[in-house]
Amino acid sequence: MRSTDFTWLIGGPQGSGVESGANIFSKVCAQMGYQIFGKREFYSNIKGEHSYFTVRVSDENIHSNVNAVNLMVSFDAETIFRHFDEIVSDGGIIYDSELENIDTDRVRTLDAPFKERLHKFLKSKNKPFTIAGVLETAKENGIKLYPVSFKNLLTELSEELDNPRMRGLVRMYNVLGVSLSLGLINMPSTSLVDSIDDIFSKKPKIAEMNKKAAIFSYNYASNNFENFSHNLTGIQKQPDTILVQGHFGTSLGKMVSGCRFQSYYPITPASDESVYLESNEILEIENDRPGSTIVIQTEDEISAIGMMIGASLTGTRSSTSTSGPGFALMTEALGWAGINEVPIVITLYQRSGPSTGLPTRHGQDDLLFTVFAGCGDFPKIVYASGDIEESFYDTGNCFNYSDKYQIPVIHMMDKFLSSSVVTCKKFNPKKISIDRGKLLDEVEGEYKRFAFTDDGLSPRSKLGMDNGVFWNTGDESDEYGHITEDPQIRIKMMDKRMSRLDLALASIPIIQQAVSFEVHDYTIISWGSTKGPILDAQDMLKKEGIDIGFVQIKLLHPFPTEYVKSLLQDAKVLIDIEANHSGQLGKIFKQNIAREIDYHILKYTGRGMTSTEIYDSLKKIVQNKAAKREILSHGA
Amino acid sequence: MVLKLADYKTDVHNDWCPGCGDFGIVNALQMALAEMGIERDKATIFSGIGCSGKTSHFINTYGVHTLHGRVLTFAQGGKLANPDMTVVAVGGDGDGLGIGAGHFVAAGRRNIDMTYIIFDNGVYGLTKGQASPTLKLGEQTKSLPSPNTNSNVNPIGLAVASGFTFVARGYSYDVRHLKDLIVKAVKHKGLSFLDVLQPCPTYNDVNTRDWYAGVDLAQESMERHSRIYKLEDTKFDPTVNYAGEVEVNEKLSQALIKSLEWGDKIPTGVFYQNELVSPFSTRLTDKIPNYLENPPAKQIISNAGSPNTDISKILDSLDV
Structure with missing residues (x-):
């Protein structure tokens, strides 16, 4: 068993510093040697709606969130209403004691369906519809409550520092919450100060105030809170470890791969990548x-x-980053790139559709659309990364595929990855190679761009x-690129272009096409960001003596039929896991391999899968208690 | 080697209708390239879709025949990545002011150093003559079932309002004048726009060659009757000489007012020119000092197949 497996949750209204609070917490834990898996959930809103961040901390490698939360810190009522039932029985809640009398009607951002479910629950427990009511049920479940008046904390701090301005700085509640949490779990405070310096490196004055507030509240927790079930006092740091945000893999991958032109239109959750590229x-x-990357925000x-x-026609490695609705607009030109054999890389950070769908939530809904995108028959590559580290190296491969086969490549990412920390x-840039295929350095004699x-x-x-x-x-067109409608040239040109698909399958190393994490009687097929929670669930089951196989398919088009078939020949029961409604990979699998999927584990709430959920469903499958379609729903 | 006009012609069969105004534009463009002596491999003609879209195939330079309405996007991307090349984008009025109107406006805001020529004939020729954005309200060209129910776009006015820094109009049957305008447009530092009146002999039976020549007016008068006249023959001064707001606004306003002139008198020539607005390349060099010396297309990105970009500082900052 892991000696440390601890999940911390911070929530608050959008714009109240939940994210920077979580970044400080993650950084501190990472600096103390722990592995981190953090994930942010937020509404399509600038200020006011509920956002939260869960950070899972472990001494071993982790790839996902779990359902259970060990410690929650909250400086607003909504976080408590929405998440109190996620805290495990030996867990704790640090909360602002000023909130106790707030009832559900006071929190206007609580939507009606949620309120109805909550009222029903509280009624069954005979509790009032207030924070106090909710916390009573938590307490009855063995959860420890740590009330603290954030207002009084600031007042005491401002008196101690003789700085009356501090009294009203509610913007520092996030730092207070993080520091109280770290004090409670006995995390050494040295790295707390360092992390605040890092996060506020561009605002030294703000950093100074925050550091004082942090130490003050850290000490408050150490001195006043009674003992907690978890102590995270630090472990040996693993060498060569970095703490990264979701888009770092593809953006740093683009820099290293020699992408020198990126055009984009703002869209969640893709724009962070372009903004990061422009910042660097x-x-x-x-x-x-x-050198430089020209980043252009288009209309x-x-x-x-x-x-x-x-830009690509000038020989420049060029790219864009978008999400489903944006990609939908690109499909006409995608075909143009196809017929003109132009290498381009589209990084597709999927979110939950259709249409605007759940614009800030996760989904893997665009696989079928992407594979079939564009009018007419033309070759393209659709490739998916399973985690952030992979996405760095995959970005390098995607540029090589597009140059070598002179075709568009769609590199599929998603919101689960983009909002993870x-x-x-x-990352090791030397592991990326650059292969520009048949790009010329000079031309001699007569030149035909589309020569047979x-x-x-x-x-x-x-x-x-x-x-x-x-x-x-x-x-x-003919070999020069001039228009032709000649039927014989048409056959030769179509055949020429479409032959890239076979060429790609034959020459892309199989390890880049699909990855087998063991194959057993029960074996999972999946693609993209479900990799992390699947690996963790597989591990949980293994510890119970249940072996489940997993094949991660990375090359989704052209589909590596023979290789996947060979990998799965000993699997008796196939389980497809995806974050969409229709089991899109399952459909492609069946189309290519003519084999039925036995079970689907699907989630389309817009929230990422946890390893706990997958574990539960897999266990039901093994026990023959599962439905053909297991639908997951965890997460607020 | 001195380049001759013939060097800019391809032997691709030109399938435009006999008498099409497009011929005059492609000839003027080839003449302009020859006059400026731009090497064939240092120029790219980007084109949209429609009859005018075929232009790039008739010119013996790099030629990129793009998508309906999208020519400016391809052209700007090419120019940004390789600022050393001369870029001319061409397309019809439906292409640029209908489906592509958003790109037209956005391009004006950027002021990238290139030229855009619209073949303006009031109809969608290749799809058999539907009304296009420059056809006037109530006019009924040959294949329209009923008079046009939309008002027209004013291309010159839109260009001026969008931020194009060189705005002119030519007439496709006055090839020499058009050639001169193209030379001026290409030499202009910034985004230049040329609206070329181009009769479609097959589908536009309203704005015909005879109509532009004022044959109908001639029946009433024996004096010179062409509707087309040149701004340079008048006292009209299109050029902004100082960057002052008053002068700029004055020149913008007079261009807009001039652009509204239509009917018996139709102005051609330069409506507006302002080289004091920073071209996009300057906006880029302000933040990337060596952009023009080392633009994307010229950058070396690897050394024997291994990346040469050093991100170690960024990576070290992510160390835990």
């Missing part, structure tokens, strides 16, 4: 003058893909290159 637009280049996603294609092994060749790949000139003049058109 000037690049250090080994033994050379600085819409159509322009984003158009600009990216234009995790510890992982430091034995391998179906034509040498590629670039706009502005000496003697490399060519034409492009969205019409069918």
Whole structure:
């Protein structure tokens, strides 16, 4: 068993510093040697709606959240109403004692369906519809309550420091909450100060105040709170560990892979990547003058893909980052890139559809759409990363695929990944290679951009290159790129382009196509960010002597039929796990492999899967108690 | 090697209708390229969709025939990544002012150093003559079942309002004048726009060559009757000389007022020019000093297949 497996939850209205609070907490725990898996949930809203962050802390590698929360800290009522039932029986709640008399009607952001469920529960327990009522039920379950008046804390602090301004600084409640939590679990306070310095590095004055408030409340918790079930006093740090946010994998991957042009239109949860790239637009280049990434915010996603294609035609590695609705707008131009054999990489951070759907929530709803995106037959690669660390290296591979096969590549990510904060092994840029395929450095003699060749790949000139003049058109074209409607050329050109799919399957290393985490009688197939919770659930079951296999499919189009078939030949019961309604991978699997999926574990609430949920469903499957479609619903 | 006009022509069969105004535009463009001596491999013609979209295939430079309405997006991306090349985007009025109107406006805000030419004929020719954005309200061209129910877009006015820094109009049957305008537009530092009146002999039987020539007016008068006149033959001064707000507003306003002139007198020539607005490349070099010397298309990204980008500082900052 793990000696430490601790989940902390902080919640509050959007804009109240929940995220920076969680970042401080994560950083402190990571600096004390622990592994972190943190995840943020938020509404499509700027200020006021409920957002929360769960941070799971362990001494061993972890890849997911669990259902159980050990300690919750809350400086608003809504967090308590929404999450009190997630706290385990030896867990604790640190809360602002000023909130006790607040009833559910006072919290206007509590929506009617939720309130109805909560009232029904409280009524059954004979409790009032107040914070006090809710906390009583928690207490009856063995949860320890740690009331503290945040207002009094600030008052005492301002008196101690003789700084009356501090009294009203409710913006510091997040730091108070984090510090009280760290004090309660006995985390050494040294790294707390360091982390605050880090987080507020651009605002030294604010850092100073926050540090004072942090130490004050840390000490308050140490001196006043009674003992808690969890002590996290620090462990040996693992070497080469970094703490990263969700989009760091693809954005750093793009820098290293030589992506020098990124056009984008703002959309959740993809824009963070583009903003990060622009924040780091000037690049250090080994033994050379600085390089740069030109990041252009366009007027819409159509322009984003158009600009990216234009840039790619100059020989520049080019990319965009978007989410489902934006990608929907890009599909006409995607076909243009297909027929013109233009290498582009679209990083698709999925969210929950259809249409605007749940715009700030997680989903893997776009697999079928992506595989079939665009009018007409043209080759493309659809590739999915399972975690943030993988996404760094996969980004490198995606650029190589697009250059080598001269086709568009859609790199699928999602909201689960983008709003995670995790510890992982430091990215190693030297493990990324750069293969530009048949991109020319010079042209001699007559040049035909779409020349017929034995391998179906034509040498590629670039706009502005000496003697490399060519034409492009969205019409069918001849070898020069001029329009043709000749039926015989049409056959040859279609065959030439579509041959890339077989070429890709034959030449992409199988380890990049699919990954087997053991195959047993019961074996899971899945793709993308479900990897983390699946691995953790698999591990939990293994400890109980139940072996479940797992094959992660990364190359989704062209589908690696033969390889996946061979991996799964000893599996008797197939379980498809996905964050969508229709089991989209299952459909593609069946289409290609002609084999039925026995069980689906699906979640489409917009909240990411926890390993606990997957564990529960797998166990039911093994015990033959499961439904064909296990639908998961954990999470506020 | 001195380049001749013939060097800019491809042998691709031109399938435009006999008498099409597009011929004059492609000729003027080829003449302009030859006059400026721009190397064939240092220019790219981007085109939209429709009859005008085929232009890039007839010109012997790099040619990118893009998507309906999207030509400016491709062209801007190409120019941003390789600022050394001369970029001319062409397309129809339906392409640029209908489906592509959003890109038209956004391009004006950026002021990227390139040229956009609209082949303005009031109809969607290749789809058999539906009304396009520049056709006037109530006009009924040959294939319309009933008079046009939409008001027209004013291309010059929209360009001026959107931030284009060179705005001009040409006439496709005055090829020399059009060539001169294209040379000016390409040499302009910033985003230049040329609205080219281009009769569609097959579908626009309202704004015909004879109509522009004022043949109908001639029946009433023996004097010079062409509707088309040149602004440079008048006292109209389109150029902003100082960056002062008063002068800029004055020049913008007179361009807009001039653009509303239509009917018996139709102005051509330069309506507005302002080289004091920073081109986009300057906005980029303000934050990326070596952008123009080391633009995306020129950057070396690997060394023997291994990346040469050093992100170690960023990675170290993420160390726990």
